[in-house]
Amino acid sequence: MKVSNLAKALNTTADTVRYYTKIGLLHPQKSQLNGYMFYNAQQQQRLSFILTARHLGFSVKDITNIFHETDNNHTGCKLVRDIIKQRLVEVEQQFLDAQALMNLMKQAIGEWDHLPDKTPTSQSICHLMDTFSAMQSQIPPTKSLTETLSSTKANLAETEHNGEMHENK
Amino acid sequence: MKVSNLAKALNTTADTVRYYTKIGLLHPQKSQLNGYMFYNAQQQQRLSFILTARHLGFSVKDITNIFHETDNNHTGCKLVRDIIKQRLVEVEQQFLDAQALMNLMKQAIGEWDHLPDKTPTSQSICHLMDTFSAMQSQIPPTKSLTETLSSTKANLAETEHNGEMHENK
DNA sequence: CATAAACCTAAGTGTAACACCTAGGTCAAC
DNA sequence: GTTGACCTAGGTGTTACACTTAGGTTTATG
Known part of the structure; x- marks a missing residue:
C-alpha cells in the first residue's frame, strides 16, 4: 500500500x-x-x-511511549491501562468543565435576550460582556478548557531536569 | 500598572x-x-x-473581530450574541463527544479488567488496543475532541480567497 | 553610594500536530 | 507522448502563547 x-x-x-x-x-x-x-x-x-x-485524546508522545514499551517485547498492557485510566480522569474533568461552561453560556444568553441593546460607553465595551466577566469571576481557578484538553504529557519518567514547567500558579 | x-x-x-x-x-x-x-x-x-x-473557548481571532466592531462605535452586541450562540452549539457538541469517549473508555477498561495480560504476538501490539480499535470503528466519523475544541474560526466574513481550508473530507 | 535583586524592553526561538506548498521525479492512460 | 494523477524530500504556516537572550531600569539593602 x-x-x-x-x-x-x-x-x-x-x-x-x-x-x-x-x-x-x-x-x-x-x-x-x-x-x-x-x-x-x-x-x-x-x-x-x-x-x-x-x-481518544492521547498525545503523540504518549503513543510513542507505548510503542517504545511494546516494541521491546514487553506486553505494555499495564502501561496502556495506566495511561488510559489516567486519561479517563482527565476526560471526566473536561466533561464537567464543558458542562459548566455550557450552563454559564446558556444562562448568559438567556439573560441577554431580556436586555435591550444598550449603547455602550467607551468604558464598558459591551454590557453583555460585562455580565460574562462578572460571571466568570465565580468560576473556580481551573485550567481553561483548551489547555486541559491539549495536554496529556505522560508524566511517566520525565522529571529529570525540569521538575515543573508551567503550573499556572 | x-x-x-x-x-x-x-x-x-x-x-x-x-x-x-x-x-x-x-x-x-x-x-x-x-x-x-x-x-x-x-x-x-x-x-x-x-x-x-x-x-470560554473563543479564538483570539474572534475576540479581535468583536473589538473591531465595538471600537468603531457600533454596539457589537448582536455580533457578540451571534458568536456566543454559535460557540454554544460547538460546546454542546464537544460535551456530547466527551461523554461518548468517556463511556467508550469506561467500557473498554471494564472489559480489560476481566481479561488476562496475554503475551502479545509481534502482530498484535496489545490486545487491549485491538479492542479499542475495534470499538472505535463503530464511532461515527466525527471530529476528534481536540480538533473540535481548538477550532473556533469565526466564519463571519472571511470567505474571500480561501473558501475552504481543511474540512477533513 | 554601590551593588545586587527584581523588574522592564524588544526580538527571537520553541511548542503540538499536523496542513500546505514547492520542485522535481514517476506511473498509468489515452 | 503527453496529460494528469501520484510520489518524494524538505520547507514554511498555523495557534496562542512560554521561554530565552541581551541589555537597560528601578528598588532595596548594606
Whole structure:
C-alpha cells in the first residue's frame, strides 16, 4: 500500500501518514527503485492504533511511549491501562468543565435576550460582556478548557531536569 | 500598572499581556523615559474581557473581530450574541463527544479488567488496543475532541480567497 | 553610594500536530 | 507522448502563547 491508499483506507490524510512515518511511529518499506513508501498490514494495524489513540485524546508522545514499551517485547498492557485510566480522569474533568461552561453560556444568553441593546460607553465595551466577566469571576481557578484538553504529557519518567514547567500558579 | 502587576491582578502571565499588546488587543501607554508599558483601568477591563472569552473557548481571532466592531462605535452586541450562540452549539457538541469517549473508555477498561495480560504476538501490539480499535470503528466519523475544541474560526466574513481550508473530507 | 535583586524592553526561538506548498521525479492512460 | 494523477524530500504556516537572550531600569539593602 502506498501512502494515499493507506490514508484513504483509514480515513486520514497522506500528510498525516508521512508525519507519523517521519517521527518514527510507522516503519514502511522504501522501494529502491523509486523511493516510494509501502505499508503492509502490520503497519496499517499500527496506524489504526495511532488514530484510535489520538481520537481518544492521547498525545503523540504518549503513543510513542507505548510503542517504545511494546516494541521491546514487553506486553505494555499495564502501561496502556495506566495511561488510559489516567486519561479517563482527565476526560471526566473536561466533561464537567464543558458542562459548566455550557450552563454559564446558556444562562448568559438567556439573560441577554431580556436586555435591550444598550449603547455602550467607551468604558464598558459591551454590557453583555460585562455580565460574562462578572460571571466568570465565580468560576473556580481551573485550567481553561483548551489547555486541559491539549495536554496529556505522560508524566511517566520525565522529571529529570525540569521538575515543573508551567503550573499556572 | 506595569505588565506584571496587571498580569497578577487578573491571574495570568506577563508574557500573555505582552502578547495581546503586540497583536493590538491592548493599548497601553508607553513611557517616553524608559519604554515601560502602563495599563489603565480601561485596559484592565479589556484584558478581563479577553481572558473571559478565551476561557470560554473563543479564538483570539474572534475576540479581535468583536473589538473591531465595538471600537468603531457600533454596539457589537448582536455580533457578540451571534458568536456566543454559535460557540454554544460547538460546546454542546464537544460535551456530547466527551461523554461518548468517556463511556467508550469506561467500557473498554471494564472489559480489560476481566481479561488476562496475554503475551502479545509481534502482530498484535496489545490486545487491549485491538479492542479499542475495534470499538472505535463503530464511532461515527466525527471530529476528534481536540480538533473540535481548538477550532473556533469565526466564519463571519472571511470567505474571500480561501473558501475552504481543511474540512477533513 | 554601590551593588545586587527584581523588574522592564524588544526580538527571537520553541511548542503540538499536523496542513500546505514547492520542485522535481514517476506511473498509468489515452 | 503527453496529460494528469501520484510520489518524494524538505520547507514554511498555523495557534496562542512560554521561554530565552541581551541589555537597560528601578528598588532595596548594606
